[in-house]
Amino acid sequence: MAEIILRFFVGGTVVCVFAVFADALKPKSFAGLLGAAPSVALATLSLTVWKKGSTYAATEAESMILGAAAFFVYAAVVSSILRSARWSALSVTGGSLVLWLACAFALRYAVLG
Amino acid sequence: MLVKFEPGEIRDTRWYEYATRFLFGGLITAAAGLIAQRFGPAVGGLFLAFPAIFPASASLIEKHEKEKKAQFGFDGTKRGRVAAGVDAAGAAMGTIGLMVFAVVSWKLLPQLPTWLTLFIATLAWAGTAAAAWMICRRRWRERHSGVPTQKHKELGA
Numbered sequence: 001m002a003e004i005i006l007r008f009f010v011g012g013t014v015v016c017v018f019a020v021f022a023d024a025l026k027p028k029s030f031a032g033l034l035g036a037a038p039s040v041a042l043a044t045l046s047l048t049v050w051k052k053g054s055t056y057a058a059t060e061a062e063s064m065i066l067g068a069a070a071f072f073v074y075a076a077v078v079s080s081i082l083r084s085a086r087w088s089a090l091s092v093t094g095g096s097l098v099l100w101l102a103c104a105f106a107l108r109y110a111v112l113g
Numbered sequence: 114m115l116v117k118f119e120p121g122e123i124r125d126t127r128w129y130e131y132a133t134r135f136l137f138g139g140l141i142t143a144a145a146g147l148i149a150q151r152f153g154p155a156v157g158g159l160f161l162a163f164p165a166i167f168p169a170s171a172s173l174i175e176k177h178e179k180e181k182k183a184q185f186g187f188d189g190t191k192r193g194r195v196a197a198g199v200d201a202a203g204a205a206m207g208t209i210g211l212m213v214f215a216v217v218s219w220k221l222l223p224q225l226p227t228w229l230t231l232f233i234a235t236l237a238w239a240g241t242a243a244a245a246w247m248i249c250r251r252r253w254r255e256r257h258s259g260v261p262t263q264k265h266k267e268l269g270a
Contacts, residue, residue, distance in 0.1 A: 003146065004143045004146060004147065005143075007139075007142045007143045007145075007146045008139035008140065008142060008143040009139060010142065011138050011139045011140075011141065011142020011143065012134075012135035012136065012138045012139030012142070013135070013138075014138065014142075015134055015135065015137070015138025015139070015142075015166055016131055016134055016135045016138065019131060019134045019166070019170070020131075022170070023126050024118050024119050024120050025116065025117070025118060025119075026116070026117040026118075026119055027116070027117075028174070028196055028199050028200050028203065029199050029200070029202055029203040029246065029250070030116050030203060030243075030246055031200065031203060032199065032200035032201065032202060032203015032204045032206075032207065033203050033204070033206060033207035033210070033242040033243070033246055034207065035164075035166075035167055035170055035171075035200060035201070035203065035204035035207060036164075036204045036205075036206075036207030036208045036210065036211050036242070037207065037211075037238070038161075038211055038214045038234070038235060038238055039138060039166075040138065040141055040142050040145060040160075040161055040162075040163070040165070041161040041162070041211075041214065041215070041218070042231055042235065043142045044142055044145050044146065044161055045161070045218060045222070045227075045231060046227055046228075046231060047146070048146070048149070048154075049222065049227045050227075052154075054222045054223045054227065055222075055223055056154050057154075057218075057222050057227075058218070058219050058220075058222040058223050059154040059155060059158065060149060060154040060155075060157055060158030060161060061158060061161070061215050061216075061218035061219040061222060062155075062158060062215070062219045063154065063155050063156070063157070063158025063159050063161075064158045064159070064161040064162050064211075064214075064215035064218070064219075065212055065215040065216060065219065066159060067158065067159040067160065067161060067162030067163065067215075068162040068208050068211040068212040068214075068215055069208075069212060070159075070162070071162045071163075071164055071204075071208045071211065072205055072208040072209065072212075074164055074167075075164070075167075075201050075202070075204040075205035075207075075208055076201075076202075076205045078167075078171070078198070078201045079198045079199070079201035079202040079204075079205060080198075081198075082171070082194050082195065082197050082198030082201055083194075083195055083198035083199075085190070085191040085194040085195055085198075086194075087194075088172075088175065088194065089168075089171040089172045089174070089175040089193070089194060089197040090168055090171070090172045090175075092171075093164075093167055093168035093171045093172070093197075093201075094168045097164065097168070100163065100164055104159045104162075104163075105159070108155065108156070108159055112155055
């Protein structure tokens with residue numbers, strides 16, 4: 001339980017730090033790079049190495065490659081739909097999370113078995 | 114200047130908007146740990162690249178752009194959505210850097226101190242993402258302007 005609470009606070013803090021930078025950067029397309037910042041990974045991997053060792057964390061990082069590929073598909077599709085301006089950002093980004101899940105797990109089973 | 118850092122823009126963001134991102138960021142970090150515990154690191158690792166805070170960030174951008182237009186009496190709905198779409202395009206380029214971050218971490222974590230690995234991996238993310246952005250920006254400008262770039266001039270176009 002203590003570990004989960006620690007993960008929550010460390011993860012939330014790292015995400016906020018990147019969010020502050022993103023808000024201050026212009027143009028918006030460059031600030032968008034920080035929407036895919038490794039904020040969750042930085043918090044998680046450092047805590048995982050501490051708790052479970054570097055080999056375990058390296059396995060997580062290997063899977064993260066596939067999660068990032070799924071994120072690329074998600075972001076590209078979301079960008080395309082939002083530029084048509086037909087639906088709100090929340091409905092498009094929230095609804096498309098299903099796309100990320102489908103891509104990530106399809107890649108995981110296709111590549112890692 | 115290609116890229117600007119404007120600290121004054123941070124004042125436009127309200128405290129509860131940062132609190133929302135803190136909450137989502139904290140929840141996904143905690144959830145990634147729980148998922149790894151339950152299903153193993155191969156599944157848990159996927160969620161290190163879960164776009165958990167992206168819906169909140171995109172909604173905030175849409176809202177801020179809409180408010181800016183509303184100050185002048187215009188409906189900024191379309192502008193807000195397009196701005197969020199531009200941000201998403203930037204995130205797509207950022208994910209290329211995220212893949213590089215993951216590869217560097219995967220290869221170096223068993224060999225180097227953690228802090229050094231994550232530092233190198235973060236630099237690799239930043240460099241790759243920025244390079245991808247610059248390449249996309251240049252190609253977009255070539256497609257949308259009639260002014261020849263240096264490359265076109267060298268080719269005699």
